[in-house]
Amino acid sequence: MTVSKETKSTRDGYAAALLELGEKNENVVVLDADLAKSTQTEKFKQRFPERFVDCGVAEQNLMATAAGLAATGKTVYASTFAIFATGRAYDQVRNTIAYSNLDVKICASHGGITVGEDGSSHQALEDIALMRAVPRMKVIVPADYYETREAVKAVAEIEGPVYVRIGRPKVPVLFGEDYRFELGKALILRPGRDVTVLACGFMLHKALEAAEELAAEGLEAEIIDLHTIKPLDREVILASAARTRRVITCEEHSVLGGMGGAVAELLGEEMPTPMRRIGMKDTFGTSGKAEELVEHFGLGSRHIAEVARTLCG
Amino acid sequence: MRGESRRVRKANMATPMQRPEGALLRQNEHEELREELEGIAREIRWDIVRMIGLAQSGHPGGSLSCTDILVCLYFHAMNHDPRRPHWPGRDRFVLSKGHAAPALYAVLARSGYFERDELWHLRQLGSILQGHPDRLKTPGVEISTGSLGQGLAAACGMALGLRMDGNPARVYALIGDGESQEGGIWEAAMLAGHHCLGNLTAILDQNGMQIDGSCCEVVGLGDVAAKWRAFGWEVEEVDGHDVVEVCRALDKVASAALPGMVVANTVKGKGVSFMENNVDFHGKAPTPEEMERALKEIEGS
Structure with missing residues (x-):
């Protein structure tokens, strides 16, 4: 995609x-x-x-x-x-x-x-x-x-x-008129063998852009649309993590307790896997244009790609 | 069944809209009503004291202060059917001051929503009677309450929903005076006034006391009737232990186009001498000896 x-x-x-x-x-x-x-x-x-x-x-x-x-x-x-x-x-x-x-x-x-x-x-x-x-x-x-x-x-x-x-x-726009929503069913939008990138909301398109960048370098990121944080799609997450053995979560939310937290809880108990959480690092936001803030707080596609490179390196 | 007699009586009476004001009930009917409701209230008080005494936990003061009000609602004012707790046409009641749950439970049991024996398991693990009302566990409880200041807003939502459906049922909510320090009460007061929710009646159980002392000392409400009038409500002020007066006020505000507020002046711990106006019994259970003494006093009253 x-x-x-x-x-x-x-x-x-x-x-x-x-x-x-x-x-x-x-x-x-x-x-x-x-x-x-x-x-x-x-x-x-x-x-x-x-x-x-x-x-x-x-x-x-x-x-x-x-x-x-x-x-x-x-x-x-x-x-x-x-x-x-x-x-x-x-x-x-x-x-x-x-x-x-x-x-x-x-x-x-x-x-x-x-x-x-x-x-x-x-x-x-x-x-x-x-x-x-x-x-x-x-x-x-x-x-x-x-x-x-x-x-x-x-x-x-x-x-x-x-x-x-x-x-x-x-x-x-990522989907089309034919999209049908299913609660708790994560969607693999782009398969990849090297790293699993779980993203939700605004961050999903950033993750897809990062995957393009990484693919040019020969790194295949599996991009998963984790639209439902609760109930969590344990099967899809665990199966992907088992394949790639590396997980990154992306959300425009605190890294504490949000989607990254939910995934960390699951992996910690079921399948300890090296992972990185991309999000707001226990900090308040600030004024600025949306894209400026995404850049400022390290939430852009280049940041995701950089974290992926480090995790896979 | 017990719910039956009330409903039959109500059916035989003219509707409040058709009765001339001040002639809601004839004098002999007053006395019959007083005798009937005071008798029920005595039994409810006995049940409240026993269930809190057995649980060794609960809020006797505010349960006893609102007992007469709840009896007037469930055995006079409200149109409800314990055999059909989800009947769409029923009047709804919300106990916004959820800590008075024992009073509600005793009234619900007396109405026939569940067996009276359940009362003796109040606050126990596995009981259908939680420390504060839980709509999923207790038949007859319309919405879960306990965190103060939210029940009146929920009642507003019910009144809006019924009005959207053209359902003539009424919504009743009981709030406390300590609870009225919550901003949520006044947000709801404003919304109900703005929407002229004539199908909503709130009753203020003004017992004058809260955990930390008298309401006047903690944060006084001032002229509370004037406040409610200023928010666009039809207000009646009554002795909250005079059942005939409470019934008359409930009937009267129900006939207004505005949301109705009955300011009921009550005594915390009413009916048990050593609990009356004793703030220690806000949230403290009587000892087994105190329970026996209180039950005897109620039996002899």
């Missing part, structure tokens, strides 16, 4: 999925907290105003209200920025949504460092770790427009709480 020049944001994929869901399923309700224009729930709001509730600047209230709506049988999509959905409202998500096992799909945009100029207060770097630790919560980090659209549609049929991390920037 090669990286396309066409770009589209994952939040546009979210908006498209909500419109489809709204048409097909009268039970779908969408909630936001004064960020409808940013999270892209605005389009659903325009089309289905009677099934949209703006909770105002009150993210804790957003989550607890979403729980109550779900308790009346609704499938609720609750959106705000990832930092607020998982940080500010953590207790509501844990104690009222997840403990009650309610059908609330937390679709949070602006995950990761690529939020850019708004800076650290708005860059969620611990959200995957927080949500992954909550019992019953499933955690999905889709990589492009189509994967986001299909994942958001698919989770309507999955019982209980789900966290979907959506990004701000436009990213290359």
Whole structure:
């Protein structure tokens, strides 16, 4: 697979999925907290105003209200920025949504460092770790427009709480109209024998670009789209690690407790394998353009390639 | 079955909307109602003290302060059917002050949601009765609560959901005065006021005490009725231990187009002399001797 020049944001994929869901399923309700224009729930709001509730600047209230709506049988999509959905409202998500096992799909945009100029207060770097630790919560980090659209549609049929991390920037289109999302099923996008590179979200196209660079040098990286962090696809990860004996994880999230943490836990227990985690190194973000920040924090394709060379060398 | 008599009585009564204000119940009906509900409340208090005493753990003070309110809800105001706990047309109740779970459990058992014997396993490993309400374990519990300040928002969500469906059922939520220090209560108050959630009734169990002392000393709520009015709610203030007054207030705010708030002035530990207004019994179980003394006092009341 090669990286396309066409770009589209994952939040546009979210908006498209909500419109489809709204048409097909009268039970779908969408909630936001004064960020409808940013999270892209605005389009659903325009089309289905009677099934949209703006909770105002009150993210804790957003989550607890979403729980109550779900308790009346609704499938609720609750959106705000990832930092607020998982940080500010953590207790509501844990104690009222997840403990009650309610059908609330937390679709949070602006995950990761690529939020850019708004800076650290708005860059969620611990959200995957927080949500992954909550019992019953499933955690999905889709990589492009189509994967986001299909994942958001698919989770309507999955019982209980789900966290979907959506990004701000436009990213290359990797999949197409025929993409079908399957929870917990990692996808080998590019087979390779020398090193396994697991990536999610924004970082997937960076990993694919790194694989191109490495291939030119004769190093074959196996690129795996690990869109579901929980439940983790143990089989695919372990089988690939057994083949390559080297693993790299890539995420725009802290290296503590996120996707890299999940993979490290699995390999540590089942198949200790030399590995490197690429991500935010236990640090806050900063203001800057998304691509500048990717470069600044060592998340670019050349960084991935460099880590791969070192690990294989 | 016990739930039956209440439902039959309710069916025979005119709806609150059709009754002229102040004539909700005739005088002889008042006295019948008072006798019936006070009798149930006595049994509920006995059950609360025994279950917390046997568990040697739990919150007697705030359970006893809200007992009369819960009895008024489950045996007068609410339209529910213990044989069909998931009936879509049922009124919903949310115990936002989840630590008063013993009171809710006793009322649910008395209504027939589960066997009364379950009460004696409160807080034990494997019990259907957790320290705080768990909707997945206990029949009749609508949503899990315990972390304060969230139940009222969940009740708002239920009220919104019912309204979207054109379902005429009501949602009731009981909050505490200590709990009202949580910002989440006021976020929910604002949302309900904004959306004119006339199908939502909240009851404030104002017993004036919290773990660290009296609410006035910790962080006082000030003129709480004025606060709720300012948030766009229909407010009634009552003696939370006068069952007829509580029922009348519940009926009255239910007929308003705005969300209803019944400020119920209560006594923490009500019904057991040595627990009344004694903050030590917020979250402390009576000793076996104290339990026996309390049960005898309730029996003789």
